Amino acid sequence: MEPRPLKKPEWLKIRMASGASFAATRQLLNRHSLHTVCRSALCPNLQECWSRGTATFLLLGNSCTRSCRFCAVDKNSRPHVPDPDEPENIAAAVQSMLLKHTVLTSVTRDDLVDGGSGHWVETIRATRALVPGVTIECLIPDFNNEEASLDLVMREMPDVLNHNIETVPSLYGKVRPEANYRNSLRIIERAKKTHGLVTKSGIMVGMGETPEEIASAIDDLHRHGCDMITIGQYLQPSADHLPVVRYVTPEEFTAYRVLAETAGFRNVQSGPFVRSSYHAEALSTGHSSFQ
Numbered sequence: 281m282e283p284r285p286l287k288k289p290e291w292l293k294i295r296m297a298s299g300a301s302f303a304a305t306r307q308l309l310n311r312h313s314l315h316t317v318c319r320s321a322l323c324p325n326l327q328e329c330w331s332r333g334t335a336t337f338l339l340l341g342n343s344c345t346r347s348c349r350f351c352a353v354d355k356n357s358r359p360h361v362p363d364p365d366e367p368e369n370i371a372a373a374v375q376s377m378l379l380k381h382t383v384l385t386s387v388t389r390d391d392l393v394d395g396g397s398g399h400w401v402e403t404i405r406a407t408r409a410l411v412p413g414v415t416i417e418c419l420i421p422d423f424n425n426e427e428a429s430l431d432l433v434m435r436e437m438p439d440v441l442n443h444n445i446e447t448v449p450s451l452y453g454k455v456r457p458e459a460n461y462r463n464s465l466r467i468i469e470r471a472k473k474t475h476g477l478v479t480k481s482g483i484m485v486g487m488g489e490t491p492e493e494i495a496s497a498i499d500d501l502h503r504h505g506c507d508m509i510t511i512g513q514y515l516q517p518s519a520d521h522l523p524v525v526r527y528v529t530p531e532e533f534t535a536y537r538v539l540a541e542t543a544g545f546r547n548v549q550s551g552p553f554v555r556s557s558y559h560a561e562a563l564s565t566g567h568s569s570f571q
């Protein structure tokens with residue numbers, strides 16, 4: 281039997297910040313029939329980000345072929361054939377939202393021969409064609425560690441190549457059973473060494489890892505060429521997902537930030553509500569770190 285959920289501490293009370301532009305963002309996304317990881321993954325920052333007129337687009341549908349136990353994205357439905365209009369629709373949304381920096385991500389599509397990498401390329405190209413000058417951050421899946429698929433996307437030279445390690449190696453079996461910590465590090469290394477990209481990764485805390493394991497993961501990422509890092513509190517999306525083992529205090533997040541900055545990361549976000557795409561534009565342009 282799973283233990284009773286922990287009571288949320290004060291610092292994790294959701295900040296309801298929806299303004300007039302929240303509804304406008306929602307309407308626009310609905311009009312273009314787009315999925316976002318904000319909604320599909322039940323992100324706690326949805327009110328804030330959509331009110332700021334930003335969102336993270338979820339490519340290739342909203343059904344995932346992996347069974348990660350932290351993630352709220354649907355894993356039970358059969359994935360659809362990729363929507364051929366999605367690249368143009370995302371580009372149109374980026375244009376309408378007047379975004380200067382956009383974050384693209386996708387579900388994992390192990391059912392597709394190329395893992396969906398061709399669709400990623402079409403989306404990047406369509407967005408750049410319609411919105412010249414926009415910077416694009418690609419938060420990619422591991423593409424089953426297929427180098428051809430990884431290279432296809434990396435050769436598009438996204439402004440930021442983001443791939444999350446998510447957790448420490450000892451928890452992979454229960455958190456990301458079909459993924460591999462070393463392979464995720466190698467994706468970051470490939471983006472940096474082979475393609476010369478600006479790289480970013482993220483870790484969730486509060487899943488049962490030790491502070492020493494987090495310190496070691498921070499060090500691993502830095503040694504593999506990671507430039508930017510996000511560290512945030514894991515929140516259990518439903519009773520069917522992994523329980524939170526511990527709520528990490530704001531002081532501990534500050535300590536992780538200092539650790540990562542000392543290790544040499546160019547930009548660090550570390551705080552309870554930090555997510556991989558939280559304030560991504562500010563992080564990519566080097567404006568401060570958030571707590």
Ligand code: SF4
Pocket residue numbers: 317318319323324325326327329330334335336555556557558559
């Ligand atoms: S943090 Fe990222 S996923 Fe969450 S609401 Fe903001 S843009 Fe969406």
